[in-house]
Amino acid sequence: MTHGPAEPPAGADRPDAWPFVITRTASHDFQVVVGPRFLAETRTHGLLASVAGGEVSDDGAYLREYRDRGGRSLWLLYRVVYLTGADVGRDVEYVRNHGRRTPLMEGVVRRDRPRTGEATRELFHLVHGLCADVVKDFYDADSDTFGVHPADEIEVPEEGAPLRCVIQDTYHSQRSIEAALPGRRRPSGDRRVLAGPVGGPAAVSVPPDRGRDAASGGYHAGAGRQGSPDPGRQGPLGRGSPRSTGGSGDHGDVGGGRSEPAGGRLVDRPWGIVCALTATVLILSVALLVVLLSSV
Secondary structure: OOOOOOOOOOOOOOOOEEEEEEEOOOOOOOEEEEEEHHHHOOOOOHHHHHHOOOOOOOOEEEEEEEEOOOOOEEEEEEEEEEOEOHHHOOOOOEOEEOOEEOEEEEEEEEOOOOOHHHOEHHHHHHHHHHHHHHHHHHHHHOOOOOOOEEEOOEOOOOOOOEOEEEEOOOEEOOOOOHHHOOOOOOOOOEEEEEOOOOOOOEEEEEOOOOOOOOOOOOOOOOOHHHOOOOOOOOOOOOOOOOOOOOOOOOOOOOOOOOOOOOOOOHHHOHHHHHHHHHHHHHHHHHHHHHHHHHOO
């Protein structure tokens, strides 16, 4: 459990929040479907997929801090539920992938730490409703070229039925989100438009050297338009089930609870392969020598 800043008092000002949603389609893996405009416009929305994860629960929520290398923080208040047939216009109770029900992560991003009491059914119903059309379009498209839809600020309901809120460990990143934070200059580059019901169309600046979003990921959410996770690692949900709350890693743009060298597994590196082949040759040579000596 994290030991970050103290929870703000109930009477404190309530900053705006930005909704986000992460899920998958029948054929394509998890990705960020809806994200805060300031993250979408700088193509750093992948940090959401790296941070969000947990057990599916109808009466529980999670609060987790994302902290970059400069000490700048974002807070994610979210829940993990199952994607239903009604969510995507299908005549089934739950949407399934290879027989397993499909998780859906939905919640809000805050610049300041929210109170755990803000994790209410009303908040998540609000987010669910605002993002419903985008989620259905995403599922119907069933394509890895479906871009993240930028969302503007919403007001968090002041009252509602509270959910049990689990505070997860701080997610430490080796990257910087300074350029993404509201009020900062956006990077120059190609102009792309990601339009959608949530927040309307947005002109997106994409640095020329980042034709793919190296910042995004998610349950293996790094596929396609959403970028790619670190070599040798599965996405936070692995292959179709929620990850544990203590997970870590750096999916494209961000790092997690504990950082991992960017090179991935040993065998993913050229010198690792050379070492492995050398060791194999030595073992075979010793075995051959033993056979020759035993036959003398």
